[in-house]
Every structure is written in structure tokens, then in C-alpha cells.
Amino acid sequence: xxxxTVKRWTSSLLIFSTLxxxxxxxxxxxxxxxxxxxxxxxxxxxxxxxxxxxxxxxxILFQIRLPRILLAAVVGGSLAAAGGVFQAILKxxxxxxxxxxxxxxxxxxxxxxxxxxINITLLSFTSTTFMAFAGAIITxxxxxxxxxxxxRTPPQTILLVGVMINAIIFAIILFxxxxxxxxxxxxxxxxxxxxxxxxxxxxxAIISLFAIAGLIVLLTQAGSINLLTLGDDTAQTLGxxxxxxxxRVFIACALLVAAGVSLCGxxxxxxxxxxxxxxxxxxxxxxxxLPVSVIGGGIFLVIADTLARTVISPVEIPVGIITALCGxxxxxxxxxxxxxx
Amino acid sequence: xxxxxxxxxxxxxxxxxxxxxxxxxDIKNGEILGIIGPNGSGKTTLLKLLSRILTPGxxxxxxxxxxxxxxxxxxxARSVAVVPQESSFLFPFTVAEAVLMGRSPYxxxxxxxxxxxxxVSAEAMKWxxxxxxxxxxxxxxxxxxxxxxIIARAIAQEPDILILxxxxxxxxxxxxxxxxxxxxxxxxERGLTIVLSxxxxxxxxxxxxxxxxxxxxxxxxxxxxxxxxxxGNIRDVYGCEVIVDENPVTKxxxxxxxxxxxxxxxxxxxEYQNTYTTKAHI
Numbered sequence: 001x002x003x004x005t006v007k008r009w010t011s012s013l014l015i016f017s018t019l020x021x022x023x024x025x026x027x028x029x030x031x032x033x034x035x036x037x038x039x040x041x042x043x044x045x046x047x048x049x050x051x052x053x054x055x056x057x058x059x060i061l062f063q064i065r066l067p068r069i070l071l072a073a074v075v076g077g078s079l080a081a082a083g084g085v086f087q088a089i090l091k092x093x094x095x096x097x098x099x100x101x102x103x104x105x106x107x108x109x110x111x112x113x114x115x116x117x118i119n120i121t122l123l124s125f126t127s128t129t130f131m132a133f134a135g136a137i138i139t140x141x142x143x144x145x146x147x148x149x150x151x152r153t154p155p156q157t158i159l160l161v162g163v164m165i166n167a168i169i170f171a172i173i174l175f176x177x178x179x180x181x182x183x184x185x186x187x188x189x190x191x192x193x194x195x196x197x198x199x200x201x202x203x204x205a206i207i208s209l210f211a212i213a214g215l216i217v218l219l220t221q222a223g224s225i226n227l228l229t230l231g232d233d234t235a236q237t238l239g240x241x242x243x244x245x246x247x248r249v250f251i252a253c254a255l256l257v258a259a260g261v262s263l264c265g266x267x268x269x270x271x272x273x274x275x276x277x278x279x280x281x282x283x284x285x286x287x288x289x290l291p292v293s294v295i296g297g298g299i300f301l302v303i304a305d306t307l308a309r310t311v312i313s314p315v316e317i318p319v320g321i322i323t324a325l326c327g328x329x330x331x332x333x334x335x336x337x338x339x340x341x
Numbered sequence: 342x343x344x345x346x347x348x349x350x351x352x353x354x355x356x357x358x359x360x361x362x363x364x365x366x367d368i369k370n371g372e373i374l375g376i377i378g379p380n381g382s383g384k385t386t387l388l389k390l391l392s393r394i395l396t397p398g399x400x401x402x403x404x405x406x407x408x409x410x411x412x413x414x415x416x417x418a419r420s421v422a423v424v425p426q427e428s429s430f431l432f433p434f435t436v437a438e439a440v441l442m443g444r445s446p447y448x449x450x451x452x453x454x455x456x457x458x459x460x461v462s463a464e465a466m467k468w469x470x471x472x473x474x475x476x477x478x479x480x481x482x483x484x485x486x487x488x489x490x491i492i493a494r495a496i497a498q499e500p501d502i503l504i505l506x507x508x509x510x511x512x513x514x515x516x517x518x519x520x521x522x523x524x525x526x527x528x529x530e531r532g533l534t535i536v537l538s539x540x541x542x543x544x545x546x547x548x549x550x551x552x553x554x555x556x557x558x559x560x561x562x563x564x565x566x567x568x569x570x571x572x573g574n575i576r577d578v579y580g581c582e583v584i585v586d587e588n589p590v591t592k593x594x595x596x597x598x599x600x601x602x603x604x605x606x607x608x609x610x611x612e613y614q615n616t617y618t619t620k621a622h623i
Contacts, residue, residue, distance in 0.1 A: 006453055091431050223452065227445055229431040233394045237425075238498070239418030239446030284432035287452060 009288055016295040020073070023299050027069050027306045028061065032314050035060050068198040071207065072305040072319075073298035075196070075264050076274075078211045078256035080297025081218055083271020084278075084289055085249055088229045091155040096271035097257045099159065100143050101166030102136045106261035107192065108169050109135025111176050114188070129206060132262030136254040139165060144250065152232065153246065194267030194320025196305045203263060210259035215294060217252035221245055222287040229284075267301070267320045269327030274300055276334060343406030345370050345502050345534040346391060351400035353390060360386050361558045364400070368536060370501075373528050375545040376538040377569075378555030379579055384538040385426060387555065388506050391536060392423040405501070418446035422495035426506040428487065433478035436490050440466055440475075443497030465496040469523065485516035492520070496527070503527065505537040509544070517541070521548045546570050546594045554578060570594040 029037040043057040082097040109131035147158040224245045227235040274297045308319040346368040353361040389395040402409040444458040466472040469489040509517040539545040546566040554562045556578045588595040
């Protein structure tokens with residue numbers, strides 16, 4: 001693998017961005033019987049040329065399919081980025097956004113907001129989104145504080161504390177799900193597996209805002225994240241303020257995870273698999289792995305969600321089931337064949 | 342001109358027992374200082390204090406006349422480079438990538454290294470004779486090559502002071518002398534101040550201008566190799582009988598071990614100690 005240059009960076013990003021646009025277009029073609037690929041192309045052409053003959057097609061395409069595809073892209077990109085970063089910070093190639101309990105924390109926040117039936121909307125920020133972020137941040141803070149030994153946070157300690165906190169929160173989630181109103185049980189059950197539905201454009205915009213904020217922070221820290229893979233002490237002797245970088249990066253990851261979980265629930269496997277595939281293609285420099293993982297995660301989740309809404313159409317399955325079914329075996333294959341772990 | 346380092350009454354502890362006590366010494370610019378002493382005598386801890394990985398519990402450390410705590414992280418990394426005892430790589434970066442990371446303290450918010458950074462690290466690789474390996478993953482090369490990669494990374498930091506913790510412990514004698522010769526060249530041609538720890542008394546005596554002998558967290562003796570490496574000092578600190586004479590080629594002290602004369606209580610192997618205690622319990 002060649003050393004990273006601006007030229008290689010730009011060309012890789014261009015290739016993957018183009019690919020993602022093509023995938024989004026293809027994903028728009030598929031869906032329930034009501035709108036076949038032919039109708040989609042016809043509607044798209046009509047929209048571009050300004051003839052509006054098929055109003056229903058337009059509604060299905062732009063109010064239902066497109067927002068859902070975009071949501072999958074944003075959430076997939078966020079989770080893949082957060083996963084890649086956690087692998088570096090925790091010095092564990094198997095780490096993902098869920099390992100520290102951040103997503104359980106976000107999920108618990110969402111459940112509490114449903115349970116208490118508080119429904120406040122402030123500047124279009126619903127209480128659910130806010131509670132998801134609060135849950136993620138509080139969990140992260142607790143894990144970080146409990147792992148802190150004399151001002152340092154050794155990766156193994158964070159990992160162990162995180163796994164325990166995750167188990168505790170998950171038990172609380174299951175308990176709440178049992179005592180919660182049975183009408184909501186099915187919905188929550190779906191959501192706990194990771195389920196993408198068609199959002200309105202306002203929620204999509206808010207989620208994107210969270211995601212973009214988190215991603216910008218991570219991208220500016222990509223070089224520092226490279227150094228963190230060498231170990232905290234070495235990173236420090238190379239001029240890094242280790243704890244400050246960790247805190248920044250953790251908060252950015254909490255934003256990304258909370259954004260995803262608040263609407264789609266905890267979607268598994270993506271955060272582990274996507275960065276690994278990107279590393280196989282492009283090497284180990286986080287300055288390229290991070291942006292490409294964002295695009296790759298988006299592509300992965302868009303494809304998975306297209307499968308989720310079409311394989312046994314008109315019945316939809318939680319996308320988390322698809323990511324686990326595809327991701328798990330593929331990951332084992334990678335692990336055995338390429339010895340990536 | 343300020344000394345590279347001044348240490349005054351430095352104490353350090355991890356929990357409640359002092360690991361280092363009453364450490365005071367100076368390191369002059371351009372010196373090669375060797376820290377020797379038995380396992381657990383505090384060599385690595387002392388180097389970690391000099392590297393600012395650990396903070397002293399008491400006492401003052403100044404680097405080039407400035408309090409070590411006052412440096413910001415980037416400035417410190419441009420003055421002091423560290424080669425740790427063990428280097429782990431979570432991912433198989435290439436040799437070139439690993440060395441280029443030594444330029445991090447100069448990036449100042451840039452996302453990519455520039456042409457100058459690439460030149461400096463290419464030169465560092467040539468110095469350490471690993472330029473041909475630049476596209477190989479660090480996990481695929483030998484221990485000696487990997488150690489040279491880490492030293493090249495440290496050189497790419499363009500520091501004034503280089504700290505190395507047992508740089509040649511896991512290497513064969515060919516690679517050991519290879520690395521020490523390179524360090525001597527870095528010292529004489531680039532004026533680098535070098536601080537290293539070593540278990541090999543002969544190599545330390547041969548390549549260092551000054552030695553510090555540590556024992557049980559304190560400085561037992563310090564001075565020129567001939568002043569520190571004496572039969573009496575080695576017997577007191579390591580518990581081994583040795584003959585010290587002069588190496589006819591390098592004119593430095595030469596240590597020869599006399600096997601049978603070692604007092605039993607000090608030279609018991611760990612396994613033997615274990616069996617011994619177990620038997621005592623029965």
C-alpha cells in the first residue's frame with residue numbers, strides 16, 4: 001500500500017462518492033409493487049422536465065423512498081465512522097459503537113421518553129432525539145469516569161467497564177420493554193433490532209446535523225487517531241494530548257451514535273465490518289479510512305435496507321436482521337481468511 | 342547554554358511506595374548517558390519521567406532550562422523523541438507510514454504531511470538503512486528492522502534529545518553494535534543528546550560518556566564508565582562476582598563474569614525460588 005497523498009485521497013473519495021450516488025439511484029428503483037423501476041424512471045424524468053402527470057408516484061418516491069434511503073445512508077455512515085474510531089481508541093479490532101454501551105444508553109433514553117410520554121418539540125428537536133443524545137452522553141461520561149485511573153484511561157479498562165455498563169443498561173431496557181404498554185411492544189421490539197422507517201424531512205435534517213457535526217470533529221482528528229493506534233504513551237511522545245483527543249472523539253462518536261439510534265435503533269455489525277473492508281482496500285491510515293468508511297457505511301446500509309423492504313415484500317423485516325445475517329458470516333470469513341484480527 | 346536535563350530531588354510512586362527516591366543529576370548537551378542497574382531498579386520509570394509519560398511526585402525536572410510541565414505536547418515532542426522498550430502496532434502500517442508519523446508534532450493542523458516532511462522521513466529511513474523496506478508492513482519485518490524503524494521515526498521528529506529504553510535487548514550482537522554505531526553517529530554528526538538504559542554493561546561502557554548506576558530506586562553511583570563499572574559496584578548492586586579490566590581496543594572497562602563465585606541468595610533463579618518457598622510451606 002502506498003503512502004497517503006492528497007492525490008490518492010481525492011481520487012478514492014471521488015470514486016466512492018460516485019458509487020454511492022449510483023447505489024442511491026438503484027435503491028430508489030426498488031420497493032413495493034405499487035411503484036416499479038419503470039415508473040420510477042418515468043417519474044424522475046417527469047420531475048426533471050417539469051411535467052407532473054403521476055402525482056402518486058411522486059409522493060411515493062420523494063416522500064417515502066428517498067427520505068428513507070437518505071436516512072439509511074446517514075445512519076450507516078455515522079455508525080461505520082464511529083466503529084472505525086472505537087477500534088483505534090480501544091486498541092481492539094472488534095470494537096464497535098455498541099461495545100461501550102453508548103447505543104444502549106441512547107436506546108434507554110428513547111425508551112424513557114416513550115415511557116414517560118413526554119413529547120416536547122423545541123426548534124423541531126423532538127424529545128426523543130434529545131433523550132437519545134442525553135442517554136449516549138451520560139453513558140459515555142459514566143464509562144469514562146469509571147475507567148479513569150490517575151488521569152489516564154487505559155483502553156482495556158474502558159472496554160471492560162463499557163461491556164459491564166452495556167449489560168446493565170440492556171437489562172433495564174428489557175425490563176422497561178416488558179412493563180411498557182403492550183400496544184407499543186411490537187414497535188419497540190422492531191426498533192430494538194434496528195429498523196429504518198421513512199422519516200419526515202425535518203427529522204432527517206436534524207439527524208444529518210448531528211451526524212455532520214460528529215463527522216467533522218472526527219475528520220479533523222484523523223491524524224491523531226492514527227497515533228492513538230500506536231498506544232497512548234507513544235502517541236503522547238509524538239506530541240498528542242491523548243486525553244483531550246479521546247474526550248473530543250468520544251463526544252463526536254456519541255453524537256453520531258445517538259443520531260442513528262434515536263430513529264433507527266441499534267443496528268449491529270456495520271460498525272465492525274465496514275471499516276475492516278475499507279482497510280483491506282485502502283490501507284490503515286485513518287485520514288482515508290474515515291471518510292471512505294462514512295461513504296461505505298452509507299452504501300452498506302442503503303443496500304441492506306433495500307433488501308429489508310423487498311425480500312418478503314410487502315412485509316418488512318428489521319434491517320438489523322439483514323446486517324447481522326450478511327455481516328456475521330462475512331466477518332468470520334474475513335477473520336479466518338485474511339487474518340485481520 | 343542550558344543543560345539538556347536538570348533533575349533535582351525527584352521522587353516518584355505509583356501507589357504508596359516510592360519507586361524512585363532522591364534522584365538528582367544533570368545531562369549535558371551532546372552527552373550519551375547510559376542508565377544501568379538490575380531489573381526493577383527504576384530505569385524504565387526514570388526514563389518515563391524524562392519522557393514526560395509520568396509526572397514526578399516530588400522534585401523538579403527541567404528540559405533545556407524550562408520546567409518539563411510547562412511545555413505543550415507539540416513543543417516537547419519536537420525537543421525530545423522516545424524509543425520505547427516495546428512497540429506494538431494495532432494495524433500493519435508500512436515502514437514509510439510509521440516513520441512519517443514522527444512528523445506529527447510539525448503538522449500544526451495540516452491534514453497531510455508536505456514535501457519537507459516526506460524528505461525528512463526519507464532521510465531518517467536512509468540513516469537507519471531501512472529505506473528499501475519502506476513499503477513493507479511493520480509486522481512483516483525482523484525485530485532489528487522494526488527497532489530501526491522506531492528509531493527512524495524518532496529521528497524524523499528532529500529532536501535535540503533522544504531517549505531509548507533498552508534499545509538492543511532483543512537483538513543479536515550484530516544488530517546491537519549496528520544500532521549503537523548509528524547512535525554514536527547521530528550524537529557526533531547531529532549533536533543529539535542521547536539517554537539510554539541497558540542491561541549490557543560492556544556495550545554501555547563502550548558507547549556512553551557517562552553512566553548512572555541505579556539500585557532499588559536510588560542512584561547508587563554516577564560518573565565515567567571507569568568510575569561506575571567497578572568490581573565492587575557490580576558485586577554490591579547485581580550480587581555477581583566479576584573481573585573488570587580494560588578493553589584493549591576501545592580502552593573502556595570490560596566486564597567478565599566469574600560464575601561459581603556468586604552468592605546463592607542473590608542469584609537464585611525464579612523457578613528455584615518458587616520450589617524453595619513451596620517446600621518451606623510443606
